[in-house]
Amino acid sequence: MEKFKNINSTAVPMPMENIDTDQIIPARFLKATTREGFGENLFIDWREQSDGAKNEDFVLNNNLYQGQILIAGRNFGCGSSREHAAWALYDYGFRAVVSSFFADIFKGNALNNGLLPITVSPEFLNQIFKAIETDPKASFAIDLEKQTLICKAIDLQTNFEINPYKKHCLLNGLDDTDFLVSQKSKIEAFEAAHVIG
Amino acid sequence: MHKKTLFDKIWNQHVVSKIEDGPDVLYIDRHFIHEVTSPQAFDGLKKRGLSLFRKEKTIATADHNVPTLNQHLPIKEAQSRFQVDTLIKNCKDFGLELYGLGHPYQGIVHVIGPELGVTQPGMTIVCGDSHTSTHGAFGCIAFGIGTSQVEQVMASQSLLLNKPKQMRITIDGNLPKGVLSKDLILYVISKLGTGGGTGHFIEYAGSTIRNLSMEARMTVCNMSIEMGARGGFIAPDQTTFEYVKGRTFAPKGESFDTALEYWKTLYTEDAAEFDTEYHFDAADIEPMLTYGTNPGMGIKVSNNIPSSSHESNDASFTKALNYMDLQKGESLIGKKINHVFIGSCTNARIEDLRIVANYVNGKQKADHVLAMVVPGSKIVEAQAKAEGLDKVLAAAGFELREPGCSACLGMNEDKVPAGEYCVSTSNRNFEGRQGPGARTILASPLTAAAAAVAGEIVDVRKM
Numbered sequence: 263m264e265k266f267k268n269i270n271s272t273a274v275p276m277p278m279e280n281i282d283t284d285q286i287i288p289a290r291f292l293k294a295t296t297r298e299g300f301g302e303n304l305f306i307d308w309r310e311q312s313d314g315a316k317n318e319d320f321v322l323n324n325n326l327y328q329g330q331i332l333i334a335g336r337n338f339g340c341g342s343s344r345e346h347a348a349w350a351l352y353d354y355g356f357r358a359v360v361s362s363f364f365a366d367i368f369k370g371n372a373l374n375n376g377l378l379p380i381t382v383s384p385e386f387l388n389q390i391f392k393a394i395e396t397d398p399k400a401s402f403a404i405d406l407e408k409q410t411l412i413c414k415a416i417d418l419q420t421n422f423e424i425n426p427y428k429k430h431c432l433l434n435g436l437d438d439t440d441f442l443v444s445q446k447s448k449i450e451a452f453e454a455a456h457v458i459g
Numbered sequence: 460m461h462k463k464t465l466f467d468k469i470w471n472q473h474v475v476s477k478i479e480d481g482p483d484v485l486y487i488d489r490h491f492i493h494e495v496t497s498p499q500a501f502d503g504l505k506k507r508g509l510s511l512f513r514k515e516k517t518i519a520t521a522d523h524n525v526p527t528l529n530q531h532l533p534i535k536e537a538q539s540r541f542q543v544d545t546l547i548k549n550c551k552d553f554g555l556e557l558y559g560l561g562h563p564y565q566g567i568v569h570v571i572g573p574e575l576g577v578t579q580p581g582m583t584i585v586c587g588d589s590h591t592s593t594h595g596a597f598g599c600i601a602f603g604i605g606t607s608q609v610e611q612v613m614a615s616q617s618l619l620l621n622k623p624k625q626m627r628i629t630i631d632g633n634l635p636k637g638v639l640s641k642d643l644i645l646y647v648i649s650k651l652g653t654g655g656g657t658g659h660f661i662e663y664a665g666s667t668i669r670n671l672s673m674e675a676r677m678t679v680c681n682m683s684i685e686m687g688a689r690g691g692f693i694a695p696d697q698t699t700f701e702y703v704k705g706r707t708f709a710p711k712g713e714s715f716d717t718a719l720e721y722w723k724t725l726y727t728e729d730a731a732e733f734d735t736e737y738h739f740d741a742a743d744i745e746p747m748l749t750y751g752t753n754p755g756m757g758i759k760v761s762n763n764i765p766s767s768s769h770e771s772n773d774a775s776f777t778k779a780l781n782y783m784d785l786q787k788g789e790s791l792i793g794k795k796i797n798h799v800f801i802g803s804c805t806n807a808r809i810e811d812l813r814i815v816a817n818y819v820n821g822k823q824k825a826d827h828v829l830a831m832v833v834p835g836s837k838i839v840e841a842q843a844k845a846e847g848l849d850k851v852l853a854a855a856g857f858e859l860r861e862p863g864c865s866a867c868l869g870m871n872e873d874k875v876p877a878g879e880y881c882v883s884t885s886n887r888n889f890e891g892r893q894g895p896g897a898r899t900i901l902a903s904p905l906t907a908a909a910a911a912v913a914g915e916i917v918d919v920r921k922m
């Protein structure tokens with residue numbers, strides 16, 4: 263995993279609520295056996311109509327909105343546990359997703375792939391949606407060390423929560439597998455002490 | 460003293476160590492894998508030069524991509540074939556037994572685990588699939604994980620996890636006639652919403668739950684994720700023990716007796732506290748239908764589509780109704796449908812097939828309806844044939860296919876065409892879930908069977 267770097271970027275607004283992982287990356291694209299290349303099909307059924315024509319209304323097809331930050335309505339990432347959703351967002355170029363509420367598995371998958379999920383209050387979320395509506399080029403700053411998200415255009419700032427262990431992993435580009443493998447002797451001792459099926 | 464919940468008991472039993480300010484290292488008893496979420500994990504192991512830490516605790520099958528016709532022939536679609544072949548190769552390379560196509564144990568992961576007796580009370584069970592919560596019906600902490608975590612379990616038989624909050628949903632009373640456990644869980648989800656369980660692990664309790672068969676309990680636990688919960692489970696009882704006893708991989712003889720002694724300690728102590736509690740009355744439940752594009756958008760069959768939803772803003776709600784081509788205030792009864800899908804890890808067990816066969820016996824499906832029945836496993840398929848259900852279904856114009864996930868997510872050829880309605884016993888009605896543009900109405904196997912016969916949505920209680 264790559265180290266998480268602080269972000270200074272404009273953002274892409276997606277105020278829709280309950281965006282599920284089937285929309286982020288539909289099942290028919292899950293047939294790959296590697297982690298790369300999913301960005302091409304990110305939100306594909308919203309980006310394209312059934313005949314392959316571009317859906318001009320969709321925000322990812324609008325050049326006005328760009329950046330490393332996706333801002334989404336509540337309950338983002340619900341549904342299937344597919345990690346491909348996090349890979350697709352990362353591969354497309356997003357490094358952080360901001361919402362008032364994330365589905366659990368998605369949040370874990372994002373953190374395991376260097377994509378930072380930031381939970382903000384519903385009020386804050388509304389304010390930043392408005393800020394982008396007023397100025398699509400409104401810029402944001404995310405500092406993981408300080409756990410702050412700043413919307414420069416309207417001079418609004420919030421702190422966000424993150425598990426200290428996960429923060430450490432993101433900042434240092436460490437993943438859980440390395441850690442767990444290093445715990446092997448503890449795990450073996452646990453097995454020896456517990457009669458578990 | 461602090462009273463323990465069932466969740467506390469099983470969780471504490473599996474904590475290898477605690478990280479200060481961080482998650483617990485939790486030991487995993489059983490790991491199910493399938494072709495879609497495992498290849499990148501196997502790749503990761505290879506890159507790190509690791510072997511499978513405990514391969515005897517890993518169970519592999521092919522289910523998501525497989526065709527449901529002519530499974531003895533090579534898979535036609537190249538990418539699906541490649542993914543299934545990759546699983547075969549990975550299992551060979553890592554020395555794992557695979558219940559793949561052609562194996563008598565092959566089937567949907569969440570159907571085969573319980574029927575083979577792999578799933579047992581008190582276990583921690585994971586799989587790279589969100590419906591792993593199904594195994595909770597046996598009193599297991601069972602939940603879906605991402606592919607990075609699949610790799611972690613392969614490498615260490617453990618995961619780094621924060622203990623979730625706990626919720627109890629108690630349902631008391633007798634289910635009314637024509638109401639199945641699928642209706643019960645759709646009802647609960649319609650009340651709590653798709654985010655209502657987020658951050659929680661759910662225990663289902665109460666007399667209604669106690670009176671359910673194991674198959675019906677699995678349907679309830681299966682859909683816990685549709686409320687956003689990490690998982691959902693039911694304390695094991697006599698019904699559970701009898702179901703597990705004698706199954707292929709269940710403990711035998713003295714080991715069974717020892718296991719049983721332990722299983723009997725698996726319950727929530729009186730006065731234990733939950734972070735969140737809900738109570739429902741079974742008498743209030745009716746056959747349920749979804750009208751929108753998430754499982755929380757459900758109504759009783761006798762109700763009309765509401766004019767707003769407590770969990771979606773106006774824009775999201777309108778978008779969903781437009782996608783479904785349905786109107787606010789409309790009743791679903793009489794809505795013409797073209798497809799009926801009976802299958803998936805929610806409702807493709809033998810009991811579900813019996814319910815359908817029993818209803819359609821002597822009846823005919825409507826001419827314009829394609830009715831597909833996809834058993835959850837080879838074992839379910841064989842049992843259905845042994846009981847003659849295949850003949851009853853065929854006589855009624857229903858097609859009994861071979862096992863797999865099928866039209867639940869449309870990764871194989873089994874898709875619903877754009878714009879057409881499908882009454883489905885699966886668990887998700889997301890946009891495009893059953894194929895691009897497909898319109899899914901979730902329902903119980905009984906309601907689905909009745910819709911196939913009538914050619915439109917009906918209230919099965921009046922048939």
Ligand code: SF4
Pocket residue numbers: 522523567568569588590803804805863864867868885886
């Ligand atoms: S049947 Fe559907 S929900 Fe169940 S495991 Fe397969 S794809 Fe997932």
